[in-house]
Amino acid sequence: MKRIKELPLELAEKLELPGEIIPGAGSLTVIGGRRALVEGCRGLLEYSQERVVLSLKRGRIIIGGAGLTIRVMNAAALIVSGRIENVEWE
Amino acid sequence: MAKLRSGIHGRIRANVLCAFPEAFLNSLASEGTEIWRVVREGANTISFDISESSLSQLKTLAEKYSVELKLINHRDGRRQLVKRRFRLLPMLLVFAFMLLFSSLFVWQIDIYGSHSLGRGELLRSLEDSGLYVGCFWPGLKADNIRSRLMLENEQIAWMTVNISGSRAVVLINERAEKPEIYDESKAADLVASKTGLVRRVSVLQGAAVVEPGQAVTAGETLASGSVQSIMGTIRSVRSKGSVMADTWYEIDAVCPEQMDIKRGTGLTRHRFALVFGKRRINFYISSGKAIDECDKIIDEYTLGLEGFFALPVKLVHERIISYDTAPGQGYDSAAMSRHLSNLLEDETKGQIIRSAFTESSVNGLYLLTLRAHCVENIALTQDIK
Numbered sequence: 001m002k003r004i005k006e007l008p009l010e011l012a013e014k015l016e017l018p019g020e021i022i023p024g025a026g027s028l029t030v031i032g033g034r035r036a037l038v039e040g041c042r043g044l045l046e047y048s049q050e051r052v053v054l055s056l057k058r059g060r061i062i063i064g065g066a067g068l069t070i071r072v073m074n075a076a077a078l079i080v081s082g083r084i085e086n087v088e089w090e
Numbered sequence: 091m092a093k094l095r096s097g098i099h100g101r102i103r104a105n106v107l108c109a110f111p112e113a114f115l116n117s118l119a120s121e122g123t124e125i126w127r128v129v130r131e132g133a134n135t136i137s138f139d140i141s142e143s144s145l146s147q148l149k150t151l152a153e154k155y156s157v158e159l160k161l162i163n164h165r166d167g168r169r170q171l172v173k174r175r176f177r178l179l180p181m182l183l184v185f186a187f188m189l190l191f192s193s194l195f196v197w198q199i200d201i202y203g204s205h206s207l208g209r210g211e212l213l214r215s216l217e218d219s220g221l222y223v224g225c226f227w228p229g230l231k232a233d234n235i236r237s238r239l240m241l242e243n244e245q246i247a248w249m250t251v252n253i254s255g256s257r258a259v260v261l262i263n264e265r266a267e268k269p270e271i272y273d274e275s276k277a278a279d280l281v282a283s284k285t286g287l288v289r290r291v292s293v294l295q296g297a298a299v300v301e302p303g304q305a306v307t308a309g310e311t312l313a314s315g316s317v318q319s320i321m322g323t324i325r326s327v328r329s330k331g332s333v334m335a336d337t338w339y340e341i342d343a344v345c346p347e348q349m350d351i352k353r354g355t356g357l358t359r360h361r362f363a364l365v366f367g368k369r370r371i372n373f374y375i376s377s378g379k380a381i382d383e384c385d386k387i388i389d390e391y392t393l394g395l396e397g398f399f400a401l402p403v404k405l406v407h408e409r410i411i412s413y414d415t416a417p418g419q420g421y422d423s424a425a426m427s428r429h430l431s432n433l434l435e436d437e438t439k440g441q442i443i444r445s446a447f448t449e450s451s452v453n454g455l456y457l458l459t460l461r462a463h464c465v466e467n468i469a470l471t472q473d474i475k
Contacts (some may be wrong), residue, residue, distance in 0.1 A: 070128035
């Protein structure tokens with residue numbers, strides 16, 4: 001089952017296609033360790049000033065740091081600002 | 091800053107208390123609502139901004155999920171803006187009235203088509219006719235202005251005054267010079283306009299009195315209008331033809347070798363003034379000459395749309411640039427030679443065969459001489475008295 005879910009991404013890698021074209025593939029952009037933009041996010045699982053956990057279609061992202069705040073949030077994207085110390089992709 | 095931004099955009103700050111505030115935010119976002127500035131207040135409390143248009147959606151969701159909702163700083167941004175706009179309305183009306191009132195006066199006069207008459211001279215004449223900066227234009231009569239200016243200035247063949255907004259456009263058509271009229275029936279000789287050596291004589295009418303190779307001086311007769319007929323009688327004709335001759339020119343230009351030259355000291359002072367109609371407000375204390383040796387450059391900026399509308403407000407920027415003088419070379423030989431070449435071209439009407447410059451120094455003066463050899467038609471028609 002997991003193999004089938006990963007198939008589009010593996011195919012895109014084999015064909016050297018950009019990952020952005022895969023529907024539901026989340027993306028994370030961190031700017032200067034102060035701001036993170038998460039696209040393709042399906043929801044907020046946990047939020048505190050030290051930890052923000054976001055749900056993606058495939059897995060979840062954990063942003064750790066200090067003084068974290070959610071600047072903007074909508075159905076598809078989210079911007080976290082503050083001192084970003086670590087990012088985990090599960 | 092955030093409060094100001096929220097006020098301008100019409101945002102509301104909401105506080106939510108529930109078991110899983112994150113889930114409530116997800117529901118709100120999935121409904122298409124944008125959420126800004128999310129702050130964790132406590133274990134079960136989150137505050138955030140939403141737009142005013144999403145308020146009803148927020149209330150519906152809060153009721154659906156049994157969430158305790160509190161609105162903080164709920165100010166109707168749009169209503170506030172409208173209120174502020176209404177407060178601005180009288181000011182706008184006053185401004186519009188002032189604009190309308192000022193447009194009944196002439197604040198800018200543009201003159202086009204005048205070549206021989208100076209702008210200052212025309213402005214003085216226009217002022218005498220009632221058109222001046224600050225005059226009430228509905229009381230002006232273009233016909234009266236036209237009649238008066240055309241009577242005062244013979245050079246004006248036709249003119250008109252157009253008023254557009256507070257700008258008066260004066261269009262002038264100058265009288266063309268009457269050409270010199272020759273009486274073809276009048277007897278005339280051909281005389282030499284310049285001293286030279288005759289190269290070729292071509293007389294179409296009249297009797298040639300010079301031959302190629304002969305030297306002539308200015309004013310000497312080249313072809314006579316008195317022609318002897320076969321019958322032996324003398325009849326008078328108007329001589330026609332051309333006499334090509336070698337001519338020589340020697341033109342001098344003199345300049346002092348040493349003179350005081352201006353050099354900028356790098357010190358520049360800026361002064362500003364506002365001109366309302368005819369009243370000037372200076373934004374500086376002393377209007378006297380602060381620096382002994384200086385250049386004063388004045389830039390004027392009129393408020394309004396260039397070429398369309400002018401307001402009676404003008405910003406004046408004066409730049410006072412200080413300079414000192416030091417002895418230096420008083421001549422520019424390149425400029426002098428250019429000037430001499432232009433003079434020669436104006437003087438001769440033929441072909442320049444050869445030209446050369448010589449320079450010399452006499453009693454502290456720099457002397458540049460242009461010597462030229464030309465070939466040109468020196469015949470000039472002169473009526474027989």
